[in-house]
Amino acid sequence: MRKILALLALSISPLVATAEVNTFEEAGMIEDVNAGKNLITVNETLYYLPASVQLYDGGAAILKVRPGYVVSFNGTLASPYNRIAELYIHPDSVLVAEENMRDFNEQQGREKHAQ
Numbered sequence: 786m787r788k789i790l791a792l793l794a795l796s797i798s799p800l801v802a803t804a805e806v807n808t809f810e811e812a813g814m815i816e817d818v819n820a821g822k823n824l825i826t827v828n829e830t831l832y833y834l835p836a837s838v839q840l841y842d843g844g845a846a847i848l849k850v851r852p853g854y855v856v857s858f859n860g861t862l863a864s865p866y867n868r869i870a871e872l873y874i875h876p877d878s879v880l881v882a883e884e885n886m887r888d889f890n891e892q893q894g895r896e897k898h899a900q
Contacts (some may be wrong), residue, residue, distance in 0.1 A: 809867055812857040814878070815850055823847050824866065827856065833866040846872045853882030 817826040825834050825847075838846045846869075850856065855878035860870040 809862055810857075811861045813855070815852050815854045815856060817852060818847075818850055820835065821849050824876050825850060825869075827858075831866050832858070832869050833858070833863065834869045834872065836871055838872055840872070840874065846874075850874065851879075851882055853885060854878050 811832075813828040815825055815827055816829070819825070822833045823834050823836060824831050826832075831872075833871060834847045834850070836847055840846050840849060850872075855875040856872055857875070858872040859868045860868045
């Protein structure tokens with residue numbers, strides 16, 4: 786019986802190792818979002834973010850992410866883009882990104898009125 790269990794354990798371990806090799810984890814700031822193609826750029830790398838990936842509120846992540854948000858995510862290695870399976874938006878980064886966008890818009894408004 787022990788021989789069977791040992792052989793079973795040895796035969797399963799390559800499968801587990803293979804599954805781990807095909808996955809990734811990443812974190813960084815979103816640099817660009819192309820919702821039409823379900824692509825986001827993080828750390829100068831394009832990732833495919835399917836509409837099926839949802840956030841904690843049940844909404845599609847691709848419709849809620851914005852440049853400047855800091856995210857953590859994982860998924861599977863794929864070609865031409867790695868595919869995201871789960872994504873987490875760090876809440877503090879949302880506040881900072883929205884504040885920066887407000888400041889930018891106000892500055893643009895002042896420059897437009899000055900002309």
